[in-house]
Amino acid sequence: VEDDIIDLPNFDFNAYMLAKAHTVNQALDASIAIKDPEKIHLAMRYSLLAGGKRVRPLLCLAACELVGGTDTAAIPAACAVEMIHTMSLIHDDLPCMDNDDLRRGKPTNHKVFGEDVAVLAGDALLACAFEHVVLATKDVSPSRVVRAVAELAKSIGSEGLVAGQVVDIDSTGLSNVDLERLEFIHVHKTAALLEAAVVMGAIMGGGSDQDVEKLRKFARCIGLLFQVVDDILDVTKTSEELGKTAGKDLVADKVTYPKILGIQGSKDFARRLILDAKEQLSGFDPKKAAPLFALTSYIAYRQN
Numbered sequence: 001v002e003d004d005i006i007d008l009p010n011f012d013f014n015a016y017m018l019a020k021a022h023t024v025n026q027a028l029d030a031s032i033a034i035k036d037p038e039k040i041h042l043a044m045r046y047s048l049l050a051g052g053k054r055v056r057p058l059l060c061l062a063a064c065e066l067v068g069g070t071d072t073a074a075i076p077a078a079c080a081v082e083m084i085h086t087m088s089l090i091h092d093d094l095p096c097m098d099n100d101d102l103r104r105g106k107p108t109n110h111k112v113f114g115e116d117v118a119v120l121a122g123d124a125l126l127a128c129a130f131e132h133v134v135l136a137t138k139d140v141s142p143s144r145v146v147r148a149v150a151e152l153a154k155s156i157g158s159e160g161l162v163a164g165q166v167v168d169i170d171s172t173g174l175s176n177v178d179l180e181r182l183e184f185i186h187v188h189k190t191a192a193l194l195e196a197a198v199v200m201g202a203i204m205g206g207g208s209d210q211d212v213e214k215l216r217k218f219a220r221c222i223g224l225l226f227q228v229v230d231d232i233l234d235v236t237k238t239s240e241e242l243g244k245t246a247g248k249d250l251v252a253d254k255v256t257y258p259k260i261l262g263i264q265g266s267k268d269f270a271r272r273l274i275l276d277a278k279e280q281l282s283g284f285d286p287k288k289a290a291p292l293f294a295l296t297s298y299i300a301y302r303q304n
């Protein structure tokens, strides 16, 4: 998405990202100690602390801030979302799924610890996420914590992330995947967890039902935006790497937005999603909304 259609006056996004990512990384480091049995805890920490953009936790903290909450209220939820994101990547990389050797620039979990431990590390991170949000959340009413946990659970199960993954697997190699099916995959596989991150942040921060629903709509737009941009980057980056005009999506076995809409059509769609996302933030205090505007911009213009 080339044109800058998000205006961010007086907001130092780099400083914001660095400070918040540091807070998140410290909290993640503290959330899982190395204890007995050492192997499983090392495997969990290996992937959780392997880097990554931390987009989901940052969204969670920014949504909390927007509705007037503090980082303290949302940090356990932010960590829980990243734990689940990480476990989904560990499982996605397994030989029975995508069979990837590298993730975040490092050997995948199963390459280092073996397939058996990688499956278990994913399972343990999933359990740890729920335990963490319930036990570590401070200064938030129990009813809000329960609502947040329900949001998280709904976003990842057979009507969320898992639904997206199973339909994605079923679509691999098919030549007739249409826009509706592609959107189903991404709404579930990618957007659902981003939505949970934002909604949990708003709930933990004390947002009204109206705030939460506006932010849910915002998150659905940026969730799809995330994936459209991912698909565009996949084509443009691979084209650059190959020094050709044809990109990876033209040779790979999976359907992408550029394959169905073309590059320009995908960019137009991304632009529409940015405008729709912005629209949802328009009723909030612009100063408090600046981090979410900035994260939208980051998702739209990122290079990886």
Ligand code: GRG
Pocket: 051, 052, 053, 054, 055, 084, 085, 087, 088, 089, 091, 092, 097, 104, 126, 156, 157, 161, 162, 165, 189, 190, 230, 304
């Ligand atoms: C959640 C119960 C449960 C099971 C997992 C394997 C699986 C089921 C789902 C796969 C989901 C998957 C791999 C989705 C892709 C999501 C995505 C866009 C990943 C890339 O996210 P980035 O760019 O990565 O934020 P970093 O490394 O920066 O965190």
